[in-house]
Amino acid sequence: MEEQVGKLWHNFISRRASTGHPAAAVAFAELASPLATFYRAMGGDPARTLGCADRRRLGVRLSWLQRLAGTEQRFSVAWQDEKGLYLPERIELFPQPELNRTLYFWLAAMAAQLPLRFNWFSDNQRAAATLLERYPGFASSYARMVPPILELRASIPLKTASEKLHERAIVRALKTPLEQEGPTIPEGEVHPVPFWIYPALSSSDTTSDREESLSAQSVTDEKTESVSVRKQAERIDDKKKTDGLLVFLPESLFTWSERIKVDRSEDDHFDEDVPFIAQELEEITLGERRDGLASRLKLDLDLPSADADDYPIGRGIRLPEWHYKRNGYLDDYCLLQPLLSREAHPAGLPDHLRPLVRRIESQLDRFRLGRQRLRKQPFGDEVNLDAWLEHLADPGRESSQNFFNRVETQHRDLSTLILADLSLSTEAAIDNDNRVIDIIRDTLLLFAETLHTMGDPFAMYGFSSVRNKMIRYHILKNFNERYDDRIRGRIQAVKPGFYTRLGAAIRQSAKLLSQRSSEHRLLLIISDGKPNDIDRYEGRYGVEDTRKAIHEARSEGITPFCITIDAEASNYLPYLFGSRGYSVIHDTLKLPRVVPEIYLGLTH
Amino acid sequence: MTQSCYYLPQGNEIELFTHAAELRLPVLIKGPTGCGKTRFVEYMGEKLGRPVHTIACHDDLTAADLVGRHLIGAEGTYWQDGPLTRAVREGGICYLDEVVEARKDTTVVIHPLADYRRVLPLERTGELIEAHPDFMLVVSYNPGYQNLLKGMKPSTRQRFVSIQFDYPAEQQEMEIIVAESGVEASTARQLVSLGTEIRRLQDHDLEEKVSTRLLVYAAMLMSKGLPKRQACIHGIAESLTDDAETLQSLLQLIELHFPASEEQAA
Known part of the structure; x- marks a missing residue:
């Protein structure tokens, strides 16, 4: 009952306090895809993804909620970091939906104008001035958007002289950007400016740097301490930075209180000893970025002992890797080890695939060379x-x-190399009977049968990796081997491996393909997710290295093509393979049937 | 320049082409769609005073279509020259547009014409035609648009002097738009910057960049009095994509340069 009354009161008071126009609200989700395209067109980095700003603020709401509890408006602000641009979940500042919508596009355009690190007050003005000068369309809608915002700002109660000074500067900057350079105003101390982009939460650090520093901590104990101190300081800093940020989500007040509890439980651990803090902080920072899985798995995966492992062929091949921040190659950084499976025994085609093979063969008649x-x-x-x-x-x-x-x-001079992702994620179950790896196995078998029937030369490899020094490159069939039961046995012995260092695997495959004298060379990659590994090879680093490897392959005259079952692949695959260089299969179970069709589509 | 055909040089291509023509070397022009390859060849034909025989290549274009064939008339069969044979006999520029689209057997007739021999063997009639001194072979293709199996063979490529074309720089593209359509410089500037923005979307969102040709089309529609925003929608956005979401972003871009409010005012 008490809760009910509280809820009613809250709804009432927040609606009274609200200055937004819920009826005219525009949600980010509706515009996500056009906004991403627009952002790229305006010059935004195509490697960045667009996301919702709201969820990122989860841990820091407590303090400003306490400070600003009551009737003021709450927004989430737009900000960007190296990986992405984050926009408010919904905008309902204006009574006209088209203005709310335009504000989204304005924010995307602003973000595209701004570098990663910038001065909040002056650079935002500069970007706004550029946009207004260059685009008559923005100029006219900006002129309509600013007055209502100024009206709202006029009603903000200001107490101290500096608050008033700052507010006046902001108002002037909004009316005529760049008219005044003035003193720099810290973004945390004024009411949010919905037209401007905010700096990233912790702009000084990025995933790979952080990970490098964290892996360094195991080297010396002294370092451990300094690292943990830095982390802690950073965290406090984060809170401070977002103190003044308001989220325009009155109805979600209750969820906040629930989340606050979670936050507090994290806080409790800070009384523990220093190494423990370091460990915990790692958890927290990674948790915030939601990509900590790889780091947490670090302890779980061990390589099999030499006796139980597959036969290594040769002493390994050294390959370079692209470091996008240094804008250069790390020479001989990766060690790729070709392997032959120990458990593979000659085997015939599994019974459940026979009908499918027969059907495909009959369809292939008209494509057969001859x-x-x-x-x-x-x-x-x-x-x-x-x-x-x-x-x-x-x-x-x-x-x-x-x-x-x-x-x-007819003749067709085409060599195809199939590169299959055998990472740990292929262990995942699709339904009661099938794991992803089973489907990949069936796909490889069926596709091999198809290519064998058509008479096109092909090779098949699988790969997985554990850091840069152990890239496992499983030989299923090379170009010179005959396709027979021995090869079928090898394909049936594939099993989930470790991680996905895609760049190195592509480089090696391209090397093999470029030795072929065929006129056309196709590198077909069957994948189930983004490139990643337990070291810094994840996120943008992995994507950029893979992209570089693909470019290298292209310049060798090889056509790379990716077939993936990752439903989110359209976020990053166009950046890697171009808009026509990949195909997403939403129903994994269909993969075996679809791959031969894609191949025929590509080559006819 | 008193030529009727308008062409704004982007680099040294005119000089290069002239030398190639004097030296009787075949020329390969690569470049994206609508960047001025065909216009350049026509312009050069006019400049050098040689007729241009343009052949648009397609999947079904065989050597016979280029060389000629026997036809059956009232008095029996007779031989009819194809466009390539005509150019070889009479002189002039034979321009094979999008040459990679043609069937493989066409390379057989191109090869002897594209090296020092400069001859066209007519297998069907047993004739061996020496090329006219003014004969020049020009082929073009678009490297960005290729089926996996429709690349250009290295042995074919290596017979040509190659010129790479791309979309002109902003200032030049503006000049071209103004010259071709007669719109005001300020409008042309907006169009060019719209073009630059759309070109950033290639590969990720669009299959191809927006061509100079499309920008000129939009400008021409504008000069006829169509509202500018409408001209861009029909001349550019709709021609580039069918995807609803990409289209929405393009419309937003157009709106920035040519707002609807301006349209109403006009």
């Missing part, structure tokens, strides 16, 4: 009597004197 009869040709080996009779009956049409049939021998 002789094809072309009718009604201008030249040929035999006369087409029908065409001749038609011509005699209607001699006026001289231009179409195609009286011949011709038998043509």
Whole structure:
């Protein structure tokens, strides 16, 4: 009952206090995809993804909620970091939906103008001035958007002189950006400016740096301490920075209180000893970025002992890796080890695939290389009597004197290398009977049968990795081997491996392909997710290295093509393979059937 | 320049082409769609005073379509020259547009014409035609648009002097738009910056960049009095994509340069 009353009171008071226009609200989700395209068109980094700003603020709401509890408006602000641009979940500042919508596009355009690190007050003005000057469309809607915001700002109660000074500067900056340089105003101390982009939470640090520093901590104990201190300081800093940020979400007040509890339980651990703090902080920072899985798994995965592992072939191949921040290669950084499975025994085609193979084979008849009869040709080996009779009956049409049939021998000079992702994630179950790896196995088998039937030369490899020094490159079939039960046995022995260091695997595959003398060379990658590994090879680092590897392959005259079952692949695959260089299969179970079709589509 | 055909040089391509013509070397022009390849060849034909025989290549274009064939008339069969044979006999520029689209057997007739021999063997009639001194072979293709199996063979490529084309720089593109359509410089500037923004979307959102040709089309529609925003929607956005979400972003971009409010005012 008490809760009920509280809820009612809250709804009432927040609605009273609200200055937004819920009826005209525009949600980020509706615009996500056009906004991303727009952001790229305005010059935004295509490697960045667009996301919702709201959820990122989870841990820091407590303090400003306490400070600003009551009737003021709450917004979430737009900000960007190296990985993405984060926009408010919904905008309902204006009574006209089209203005709310325009504000989203304005924010995306602003973000595209701003570098990663910038001065909040002056650079935002500069960006706004540029946009207003360059785009008449923005100029007119900006002129409509600013007055209501100024009106709202006028009602903000200001107490201290500096508050008033700051507010005046902001108002002037909004009216005419860049008219005044003025003193720099810290973004945390003024009411949020909905037209401006805010700096990232912790702009000084990025995933890979942090991870490097964290892996360094195991080297010396002294370092451990300094690292943990830095972390803690950073965290407090974060809170401070977001103190003044308001989230325009009155109805979610109750969820906040629930989340606050979680936060407090984290806080409790800070009384523990220093190494423990370091450990915990790692958890927290990674948790905030929601990509800590790899780091947490660090302890779980061990390589099999040498006896139980597959046969290594040779001493390993050294390959470079692209470091996008240094804008250069790390020479011989990766060690790729070709392996032959120990458990593979010659085996026939599994029974459950036989009907499917038969069906595909019958479909393939018309694609098979060989002789094809072309009718009604201008030249040929035999006369087409029908065409001749038609011509005699209607001699006026001289231009179409195609009286011949011709038998043509078609030839296709194409080598294909199939590279399958055998990372740990393929262990995941799809339904009661199938794991992803089972589907990949079936796909490889079926596709091999297809290529074998068609007579196209092909090779098949699988890969997984554990850091840069152990990239496992499983040989399933090389170009010279005959496709027979031995190969079928090897394909059936594939099992989930470790992580996905895609760049190195692509480099090696491209190397193998470029040794082929075929006119056309296709590198077909079957993948189930983003490139990642337990070291810094994740997020943007992995994507950039993979992209570089793909570019290298292209410049060798190889056509890379990716077939993936990752439903979110369209966020990053266009950046890697181009808009026509990949295909997303939403129903994993269909993969075996679809891959041969894609192949035929690519090559005919 | 008193030429009727308008072409704004982007680099040294005119000089290069002239030398190639004097030296009787074949020329390969690569570049994205609508960047001025065909216009350049026409312009050069006019400048050098040679007729241009343009052949648009397609999947079904065989060597016979280029060389010619026997036809059956009232008095029996007779030989009819194809466009390539005509150019070889009479002189002039034979321009094979999008040459990679043609069937493989066409390379057989191109090869002897594209090296020092400069001859065209007519297998069907047993004739061996020496190319006219003014004959010049020009082929073009778009490296960005290729089926996996439709690349250009290295052995074919290596017979040509190659010129790479791309979309002109902003200032030049503006000049071109103004010259072609007669719109005001300020409008052309907006169009060009719209073009630059859309070009950033290639690969990720769009299959191809927006061509100079499309920008000129939009400008031409504008000069006929169509509202500018409408001209961009029909001349650019709709021609580039069918995808609803990409289209929405393009419309937003257009709106920035040519706002609807301006349209109403006009």
